Amino acid sequence: MFDLLTIAAMTDELSATLLDGRIQKIGLADPRTLSLEVYSGGRRHALIASADDRSPRILLTGQNATLDASLTTPFVLLLRKYARGGVIVGIEQPPLERIIKVSIAKRLAGSGDRPEESDTEIADDADDDEAIYGVESPTFVHLYIEIMGRHSNLILVNDDGLIMESVKRVTPSMSRVRPIQPRRPYTVPPPIDRPDPRRITADRLQEMLASGERRGDLAGWLVRSFRALSPQMAREIAFLGTGAADARLETLPSGAALELSRAMRTLLEPLATSQWSPVWYRDDEEAPVAFTPVPMQHLAFEYTAVPTPSISEAARQVVTGGDTPGGRHDARKRRLLDEIGALRERVTSRLKSLSDEQDRAAANEHYREWGETIYAWLWQIQPGDTELVVEEARIPLDPGKSPSENAQDYFEKYRRGRDAGTHLPELIAKNQAELTYLDQLTLHIEQASTFPEIESLMFEWEQHRNSVNPGGRPQTKLKRSAPPRRLRPLLDRHGNAIYIGKSGNENDEVTFSLAGPNDSWLHARGVPGSHVVIRWRNQGDEAPETIEVAAKLAAWYSRNRNSGSVEVDIAPRRYVRKIKGAGPGMVTYRNERTIAVNPASEETLDTVLS
Numbered sequence: 001m002f003d004l005l006t007i008a009a010m011t012d013e014l015s016a017t018l019l020d021g022r023i024q025k026i027g028l029a030d031p032r033t034l035s036l037e038v039y040s041g042g043r044r045h046a047l048i049a050s051a052d053d054r055s056p057r058i059l060l061t062g063q064n065a066t067l068d069a070s071l072t073t074p075f076v077l078l079l080r081k082y083a084r085g086g087v088i089v090g091i092e093q094p095p096l097e098r099i100i101k102v103s104i105a106k107r108l109a110g111s112g113d114r115p116e117e118s119d120t121e122i123a124d125d126a127d128d129d130e131a132i133y134g135v136e137s138p139t140f141v142h143l144y145i146e147i148m149g150r151h152s153n154l155i156l157v158n159d160d161g162l163i164m165e166s167v168k169r170v171t172p173s174m175s176r177v178r179p180i181q182p183r184r185p186y187t188v189p190p191p192i193d194r195p196d197p198r199r200i201t202a203d204r205l206q207e208m209l210a211s212g213e214r215r216g217d218l219a220g221w222l223v224r225s226f227r228a229l230s231p232q233m234a235r236e237i238a239f240l241g242t243g244a245a246d247a248r249l250e251t252l253p254s255g256a257a258l259e260l261s262r263a264m265r266t267l268l269e270p271l272a273t274s275q276w277s278p279v280w281y282r283d284d285e286e287a288p289v290a291f292t293p294v295p296m297q298h299l300a301f302e303y304t305a306v307p308t309p310s311i312s313e314a315a316r317q318v319v320t321g322g323d324t325p326g327g328r329h330d331a332r333k334r335r336l337l338d339e340i341g342a343l344r345e346r347v348t349s350r351l352k353s354l355s356d357e358q359d360r361a362a363a364n365e366h367y368r369e370w371g372e373t374i375y376a377w378l379w380q381i382q383p384g385d386t387e388l389v390v391e392e393a394r395i396p397l398d399p400g401k402s403p404s405e406n407a408q409d410y411f412e413k414y415r416r417g418r419d420a421g422t423h424l425p426e427l428i429a430k431n432q433a434e435l436t437y438l439d440q441l442t443l444h445i446e447q448a449s450t451f452p453e454i455e456s457l458m459f460e461w462e463q464h465r466n467s468v469n470p471g472g473r474p475q476t477k478l479k480r481s482a483p484p485r486r487l488r489p490l491l492d493r494h495g496n497a498i499y500i501g502k503s504g505n506e507n508d509e510v511t512f513s514l515a516g517p518n519d520s521w522l523h524a525r526g527v528p529g530s531h532v533v534i535r536w537r538n539q540g541d542e543a544p545e546t547i548e549v550a551a552k553l554a555a556w557y558s559r560n561r562n563s564g565s566v567e568v569d570i571a572p573r574r575y576v577r578k579i580k581g582a583g584p585g586m587v588t589y590r591n592e593r594t595i596a597v598n599p600a601s602e603e604t605l606d607t608v609l610s
Contacts, residue, residue, distance in 0.1 A: 519534055
């Protein structure tokens with residue numbers, strides 16, 4: 001939803017609010033989420049910018065995010081050195097880019113200026129006042145905030161255009177076109193060779209429609225054919241031009257090019273006029289589903305529109321469920337992850353103890369071998385011998401006992417060790433299953449981005465923690481019930497439904513409640529992740545492109561999200577079974593086949609899905 005229009009509206013909002021403001025605090029809520037406290041217009045504002053792969057965003061709020069003081073990355077250290085105490089002198093958006101450039105100038109201190117009352121926090125928070133006020137000439141740096149899906153980044157650039165540091169480093173092996181590393185020149189992403197939608201005419205659009213294959217989704221064609229159009233913008237253009245957001249190319253009337261070109265210019269007009277009217281949309285259950293910098297008719301047709309005074313407020317309602325970005329959400333997530341991490345450490349320690357005990361039990365095998373060897377070489381043992389030497393093996397003997405008694409002693413030691421180890425495989429398997437479940441729960445919490453998702457995971461964790469403690473003694477049951485969260489499928493153009501479980505309980509639901517025995521079940525191979533199922537509209541008519549989309553989603557919602565290629569197992573649902581006694585979402589499966597795909601989110605697959 002942070003498309004070209006949203007970034008343009010955000011740029012205008014930041015310019016009106018933060019320009020000439022002074023940066024007082026700089027910190028990180030997580031390794032990829034930056035918070036700048038800016039004093040401007042007699043008020044403190046927090047600029048939140050995140051290059052998180054799951055939820056890249058930029059927002060302005062009146063409250064600071066909850067920061068992690070232990071995060072002192074090279075990026076934030078350089079930003080503090082060159083920007084804290086500086087003044088924002090420029091905010092701009094490169095044409096047709098989802099990028100905001102924030103230019104910062106260090107204050108001059110020629111007359112020995114000291115902080116005014118509003119600067120108190122700068123002086124208190126500074127490591128060295130001289131670093132802020134003791135400079136003789138202005139220093140300019142530029143913070144580029146790139147909100148581009150999984151390619152999002154925060155990049156600090158000096159006034160010579162050289163990269164100083166970034167939240168994500170991109171090596172030449174990762175991108176030959178645009179590596180992001182210190183001392184390299186900063187360049188915006190190379191433009192795609194497609195027409196500029198701001199300057200399209202009806203004649204030119206008609207030529208483009210006539211030259212291509214007139215089949216498929218109109219909105220998807222618009223995204224592929226023009227620069228900077230997001231799926232959401234394309235659906236609005238299709239709705240304005242044809243009356244249907246899901247219009248098909250093959251059914252376009254003869255005069256569609258004229259209406260579509262007008263719709264495109266109307267939608268993009270605020271880029272020139274800066275006339276924004278931010279809106280967020282909620283469904284029948286009052287849940288936020290989308291936000292836009294201008295009203296969009298195709299969303300208003302399906303959802304309830306709620307006008308807001310700023311694009312930041314609209315984004316905040318949808319991205320964070322009304323919470324301060326990086327605030328209550330991240331605090332809850334960190335608290336949950338800390339609790340799970342503590343239990344995980346205990347389980348890991350217990351598993352190591354059991355494994356060591358199993359190794360000791362396995363070592364008892366040599367006692368049996370010694371006993372058998374003594375019986376085999378009785379004729380060689382003399383009274384009073386202290387050891388038996390046979391083919392480099394030295395077996396200790398008790399000289400006060402007979403050879404037969406020595407052998408029986410070793411057999412008894414073997415039996416005691418064997419009996420002690422009989423329960424170990426079951427205990428080890430149980431603790432390994434617990435560790436696997438905790439890893440799955442950790443991943444779901446890390447990937448959760450909305451209030452309902454976090455609430456559902458919090459309930460699941462409490463349910464698991466309170467059912468049995470680490471010692472296995474039952475505790476009191478939960479008094480509250482699980483928060484309701486209706487799973488919404490993604491539909492492909494054939495009407496097949498793709499469901500994604502984003503918690504252990506949801507994994508169970510999509511696999512064992514929503515999917516039929518002949519539906520397809522998918523999971524990233526060998527790593528924690530979500531269960532993804534395809535509920536086929538027509539059994540036996542499985543579409544390969546739908547399987548590939550579902551596999552990309554299974555890879556995206558797995559521990560290997562950031563890998564270039566992920567192996568995904570696919571099996572008929574009837575071959576998936578719950579693991580008895582394990583946490584929710586823990587299964588075994590068979591008769592699978594495996595494919596390798598590149599991970600992709602729903603946003604990037606929007607043009608494939610209907």
